[in-house]
Structure formats: structure tokens, C-alpha cells
Amino acid sequence: MTDAYLALETGDVVEANARAPGRAQGELVFTTAYTGYEESLTDPSYEAQVLTFAYPLIGNYGVRPERFESDRVHPSAVVARELTDDIADWLREEGVPAVDGLDTRDVVLSVREQGAMKVGIAAGPDATPEAARAELADCPHMSDIEDIGERVSVAERETHGTDAGDGANADTHVALLDCGAKRSIVDSLTDRGATVTVLPHDATPEAVAELDPDVLFVSNGPGDPANFEAAQRVVSEFVGDIPLAGICLGQQVVARALGGTTEKMEFGHRGVNQPVLDHESGRVVMTTQNHGYTVADPGDLEVTQINVNDDTPEALDSAELDVLTRQYHPEANPGPHDTLDFFDDVLAMAESGRVPLAAD
Template sequence: MKKQLILADGTIFIGEGFGSDADTVGEVVFNTGMTGYQEILSDPSYCGQIVTLTYPLIGNYGINRDDFESINPAVRGFIVKEAADFPSNWRNEFTIDEYFRMKKIPGIAGIDTRKLTRIIRQYGTLKGAICSIEEDAEKVLEELRNKSLPTDQVHQVSTKNPYPSPGRGKRVVLVDFGMKHGILRELNQRDCDVIVVPYNTTAEEILMLRPDGIMLSNGPGDPKDVPEAIEMLKGVLGKIPLFGICLGHQLFALASGADTTKMKFGHRGSNHPVKDLATGKVAITSQNHGYTVDLDSIAGTRLEVTHIALNDGTVEGLKHLDYPAFTVQYHPEASPGPEDANYLFDKFMEMIESAKQEVGQHA
């Protein structure tokens, strides 16, 4: 079935539809990862977005039961150069076409993804629509330009009720802004007693759970659309050791007096070099974000920049100068991508232990 991709700037691509026959609208972004499409399509941080994959062949190892980062994908659509019809891998259970049909996700193949990526890099992320070739392009374009994209993505993907992931080690409250399963998996591997809570949980409710540490997850959208979380963070900072990832990092910055801004086309991929300013070491990281902490806004706060992106110099890590709290913009749990930064979960465990010992000394 022929489909068309229509961008808000008037550009039209014609391709072959796969997955759901439904029409879709979203923010068109691109990811440069060569592998990991299953984790990408199931990452809740892509809620409301249509993802372009720059690697030309997608679906060649199929879809398996193990590599999901959420149970129900929130991505609005997929754009690929070529969708593999006959995947070859011992773990394969579905083609991407079969899986997208089951999950009602529309896709379009046969697109010149290099050209599309250059448009996004030049003009920034754009609204786009995937629809049938029979739709009137001018009418779709007019509707697209008049349509406002949602701002409640975190509300859409966050858990509605708290739930435990029991362990016998340190108790960690994991605030779910659109959590990838990889974060929970890393905490479970360290035998943490995890309690996952919704994005709008108050500071009082979190403190009542008597956590040893607080983990802020990744998530979609603009951090300023989650004012509840910023207020919560103001209430827990300095009381409980804290580690934040991606959206959690941005919310931590806002709660500490810094500012965030929207990037032109964001960072989405699995080969972004990040420098640790304390050690000089460079990690190759997995990233997925469209907003960044404004470097100039950190002056006058009690925050210190700990990591920077080597590609564009943007802020990739922060720590608080007074409290046991640090955050990173990238994904140390990978999923997909390299695991260079996995040690940060161990650093979080050590920070919790140090805070406990300090409390014991003052008791």
C-alpha cells in the first residue's frame, strides 16, 4: 500500500506502507543507531514522535521477546529506507511489519532517509504526517500546520499506580517519567528493593516510603511540562541521595535553579562521545533527548557541570555542590547502545552507602 510522508514545511515523500494502515501525526526526529530498533520503538521517550532511522536496513533480525523497553510502545510511527521482510536471527519471533500491525503503529519504507535527515538537521525537528497516498496532500498539510502537538507525554507513559520490584538491598524509589526497563533491570541486578512511583508523586509520599535513594527516570517531552516533578524535587533535595537520567537530569536542573532549552534536532543515537571533566575519560553513550540544560543558566546555582558532549559542547552531567545528587543527560543503562557508563549505577550505590555512614556518625 502506497503512503506519503508530509512534513510541515511542505516536503512530501512517497513510500510503501507497513504495519498499521492508520494515519498518524507527530514530531519527526531521527536516530543514528545502526542496531537496537526494537529498543528504540519501545522507548517511552519517543511518545508523540515519528522516528526516522538513518541506518538503511531495519528489521533484519526481527522482533524478539527480550529486548523491549516498555510493554506498549508510545512511538507514533516509523520511517525507514528498507523494512526487512525475512529477518534472520535465532531469537526472531515477528517481523517488524507483523509487530507494528499488532501494536497499531504505522510505518513507511522506501523513503530517502538521508535527505529527510538533512532537512531535519537544517530546519530542526518538524511536525509530520504519515497517511494514505489517496489523501489530499494540501488538505493534510493545512491541518498539520494548524495542529498543536501534545504536551502531556509524561502523563501518557508514566505508571498510574506505584508498584514494587522487590529486593533485599537498598531501597530505591524510582520515579517513572517514561521509564525504560533497562533502568529497572540495572537496579534489580544490584539487589535494590525498588518501588516505582508515578511522575506526580509528591515529596511527602516519597519520603513516607523511607527510601535510601531516589532514581529519576528518562521520559518524553519538555521538562517544563512536568511542574509537579520540579516541586517534588525541591522537597527531597538534600534529604535523600539522588540519581537522574535524561528527563530526570533536566528536571533536577530546573529544580536547582537552572534552565532548559529545546535543541534544534536533539541527540538520538548510540555513539555520542561524552567527556567526564573530572577524569578526562570519554565514554561512547546512548542518547535520546530533544531538550538540554542551558550551560549559561548554571552560573549562580549550586550545580557543577561534570560531563560535556564532545560533538556540540552541551551539558551531559551535573552534580549538586551541597547535596548527594548527580545526574546525566545520556543513558548509562544503554538499551540500545554501549555500556561504557554503566558504572554510574555503582556510583549511585556508593553514594547511598556514604550518606548512610554519614548519618550514622551524626546519630
């Protein structure tokens, strides 16, 4: 029995089965990953989006909280060909509408051919096509969600890894601007012995200066990088004084702060098999990605890696300024571990004998 409807910007209304009831709206995107659904659903970079799984069966190995990348589900709704009861029950408990029983191949092809689009969803006993269309009519564009950073960032600073011991990076202090950080980024740094202080996305330069960190790191996150002006100001303030690193949205924020520009992609990169070419080594690695914006002009930075499929920048570096950024997710949850050495390279920048800010 049809009890769910998806109203697309194309004018089409797609019928489906409600697995978790409710109404929702957001940018319709898809991921090609066939594992890691727990990590994807708890990835803050999916905030305000409706996530469609291209793989037909989602939930076949259950739900384990230790795999979560944050403390909640972030997509505003979930679409799949078939959801197991475990996933449907979890999404129902989270209050996130979920639908299945539709041909997701058609949904994915619509996004591929016409680009990421707005969608309205109504699911449950009282759902109607008109209710789905009403959600669509009220749905904002991603670039218009100016408070998206507040939705995914910590409210107050947090410190992780203070019991790091005597490891190689035990004295390294990383200040992480939380624009929607995945837990595995923090874990990747603390596992290497660093102490990580997580700061709100809108932290002031004074808050960073007070910490006097060895590395300033800008995290991944959702939405348009132009809406993270506070993080750009922090990067502009400390470039050349503190080594800088960034992942995903973090790369875009760093580029914008250093004279570059960003642009929205047609349908983005979301999956665990994106090929990336390193210019220096000639090596191609497989990467995990989740982003709808990209760097158009790198500004003061050098493009050192590109996406094999569309030549978009995947890595920006500057030895002179001590900057390392990656568009993909080296921590790779879910996904391959081809690029975990990025975190070693970031922490190595802290070993250059930087003069403390107070001594400048």
C-alpha cells in the same frame, strides 16, 4: 505503488510505501543507531514523535519481546528506507503507521538543516497528500503536550527487586519517579541488589516521604521537562535530605528544580555513538542518547561531563547535595556499556548514613 505520504513543515510532501496503515502526526526526529531498533521503538522517550531510522535496513534480526523497554511501541509513526516484514507486521499489530521506500537521507538532512519539525502521515489504500497535510495542520508542538507524562507513567506504584537477597545493596531502597522510565533502568538497579519502588510521575512529596527511600531517582521521559512540574516539586522538597539521581529528562528536571534552566535543541541527540568527555579524568566515552531538550544553566549543580560535539552538559554533580545526573543512558539499551558504573555510584550515595526522614 505509492500509498503513503509525509507532509513536512517545510511544505514538502514525500511519497512512500505503506507498511502499516493509518494516520499519524508528531515531531519528526531521527536516530543514527543501526542496532537496537526494538529497544528504540519501545522507548517511552519517543512518545508523540515520528521516528526515522537513518540506517537503511531495519528489522534484519527479527523482533524479540525480551528486548523491549516498555509494554508498547511509543513513536506515533515509523519511517525507514526499508522495513522487514517482521517489523512491519509488529507495527501493524501495534496500530502504529509505518512507511518505507523513500530516501531517508533526504529526511535526515531536512531535520539536520532545519531542525526537528512537525509532520503529518497518511498511509494505506485511502491515503492522500491532503490527508497528510490535515494531520500536519492539527499537530501540536512538543512543549504543548502537557499530559505527556500521563501517557508514559505508571498509574500506581510498583515495587521491584524485593527478593534481592544479601547482596551489597540489599538494604538500599530507591524511589523512582516514572516520567517514562525504560525497563533497563529498573533492571540496572535491581541487578545490583536494590529494591526499586516506581512511582507515578506526578507523585506527591507525601508519597515519597512515606517510603523514606535511600535514593530518589528521576527517570528519562518524553517531551519538554517544563511539563513535569510535579517531579520538580518533589526534587525541590527532598534535595539535601535524600540523595538524588536522574537520567536524561531526569537530569533536566533536577536542574530546573535546583535553579537551572532548560532549552530545546535544534534536532537533539539520538543514537548510540555520542562522545562524552569527563572533565576530571579527561576520558572520552561513547554513550547512548535520546533527547531533544538540554540543560542551558545547571543552577546549583556542577557540569562534570560535556558532549564532545556541541559542549552541552552530559553530567551534573553536587557532592554537597548528594546529586548525580546523566543526560545520556548509562544502562545503554541499545548501545555501549562504557558508563554502567553510574549505577554503582548512585547506590554508593545511599551508604553515607543518611538520617531517616522521620527522624529529621
